[in-house]
Amino acid sequence: MQRSGRQQLPRRAPAAMDLFPDGAFVRLQNRVQQKYLYADDDGEGVSVRPYGHVFSLNAVWRVHRVLVAGNNIVLLQGVAYGRYLAISPGMAPPGYRGRRAVQRDYAGDNVGALMWNPLRIVDGERYVRLRNEFNRNLLRANGRYRTWHTAVTADIDDYGRLSTMMQWTVHRFQVVPGIPPLPRPTVYLGGRRGLLGRRMPEADERRTIRHVRANNEGDFDQDSNNWPTFNFFGRSVFNLRIQVGMRQPGGEVWAITMAVRPGSQGRLTPLVTDLPRSVDNMDIVVFDTGSQGAQNLVYPAI
Template identity: 50%
Template sequence: MDKFPDGTHVRLRSRVRRASYLHGDEDGVGVSLRPLGREPTLNAVWRVHRVLRDGIDYVLLHGAAYGRYLALSPGEEEPAGPDRGVPAIQRGYDARDLDAVMWRPIAVAGANSGGYVRMRHVYNGNLRANGRFRPWNTRVTVDQYFGTRSTMRHWSVEVVPPRQGPPPALPLPTGQKPGGRSGLLRRRTKPDTDRRRMIRYLRSDDPRNFGAAGLPAFPFYGRSVFNLRFQVGNRANPGDVFNTIMCVKAGLYGRLTPLVTDLPRIEERMDIVVFTAGSPGEDFAIFLVIS
C-alpha cells in the first residue's frame, strides 16, 4: 500500500512485457498494454483514490485522461482463447460500494520480488498482462486462477511527478471536416459525420452535485476538448471563456480529473465541473498531470 499514497499519479509497467504500460484506451472503455512512445500520454497515467470499506483499505485507480476507473468487466465469463481471465475495463464510479473498481495491491514476495506488486481484485482475481508469446495480444484481464506464480500478474509502480504551474494548453481541433458540427463556429451539413453525447455541467461554487435533477445540459458533437471548453465556457463562464478550466467527474463518487485531452470515443454522458483560472476558488492541486 505504501506505493499508492492517496492522490498520487502512477504508471503500471508489466514485469514480463517490460516496455509496456497499462493504458486506458481512447474509446473510454478498453484497457490495454502499450509502450509509452516518445511523448507519453495521459492514457498511461492513473491517479490513486483510496477507499476504506469494512475496515479494509482499497486502492482505486482512475485515468488521468478521462477520469474513468479501472474495473472488472461486469457479467462476463472467462473467454476461450489465449487470454486468461475476464476483461479489465474503464467505467464510472457510480455507487459507493461498487465492487468492480476495488483493488488491493499485494507486494510480490521472494528473493526475486524486485519491488513488484500484484493488483488483487476484491473478487480475488489478479490484474494480468497477456501476450507473453504473442506480442500482438495487448489485452489486460483479471485472472481468476488462484495460483500466484505467474509473473504476468506482476506490475512495477512508477510515480509520475505533479506538473508545476497552471494546466497545459488544450490541443487545437484537428481533422475537422468542412461543415462538420465539431468545428468551433461551423454549421453542420452532414448528419452522420460526428458523434453526439450529452454534457452536464456545474460551476465549482454550485452547492448541488450530479445526483440532483434538472442540471444544465447540452448536446455536444465530436471529441475536441478545445471546442468543448468554448461551449461550456459560453454557458457557465460567459465573458471569460478562455480562462474556463474543466474537470470531468466519472460517476457520482468519482473524483475530479482535469480535462486537458480530447474526449473518449464512447458516447456516454459526461459530467463537467467548471473552474475559472485565477479566481479565488481555483484549486491548482487538482491539476496534477504529467510534468
C-alpha cells in the first residue's frame, strides 16, 4: 500500500559561508583535538585550548566579511584583543606543519594573510575547512601525537587527503547589548627568585597608548596620527581606564567605555580584558557610557 503525500527530501547542510554571517560571534572547535581556536595572551600567537570552567573571550572570534573581486571573504577578529587571525610569512617551528597562525592588526595593502575562505566537508556536514587566500593553505591544529604541540598553523591539504586536523566545527554565540564590568587589577608576583627564595619583582614594561574621544553618535577622527599619546605600564585594563579617563575633558574616569581599534581598517572591539603581554602600541577609542556610540558596541553572550 502506497503512502500518500509528498516525499520529504533530505535536509541540506547550510553552505560554509552561511556559517559565518557578518558580525556573528563564533568559536571554532577542532575535529580531532576537540579544543578551541584561541588567541594567546601574548597578543601574537594562536593555539588550541580546551574548554575551561569559565569560557574565555580568547576563544571567541567575530566574523568580519569583506568583498574581494565580488566574492565574500571571511576575516576572524579575536574578541579579547581585537586582532585578526592571520598567517605569518615565516615557517612554523620544528615539529609543526606549515606556517604559523598569528594575530595581526588590519591595516595597509598587504592584508591577504588575514583573509579566509570557508569550505564545506563533503562527507561531514558538521565540519568546515578554512583556506587562507594569501597562500591557499588550510588552517590546522597540531599535536595529534605530540600533545604538547598546541600552536595552530596553516599547511597544504596533504595532497587531497583532507586531514581531520584541518576540520573545524563552528559554534555560534548570541549578541547582547552592554559591556561587562572590567576585571579588578591583580597583583603580579612575577619576577625572579632571589636570596632565601624571595620573589624579586621586575618593573612593568611600557607601551604607548593613543586615544581619541568619540562624539555621541560614535564618530571620531580616523587619523590616529592626530591622537594624543601617553606611556602605560602593566596590563590592567582597569588601571588603563583610569589613566585614559584622567586625560579626558573633565577627567571623567568611571563613565567611559573603551574600544580598541586594531589597525586603520579594523573594527572596534570593546576592551574588557587585561591587555596582552606584548607591548605593541594600542589605539583606543573612548565613548561616553550610555551614548549612542557606546550602545553600538556589541558583545557575545558567553
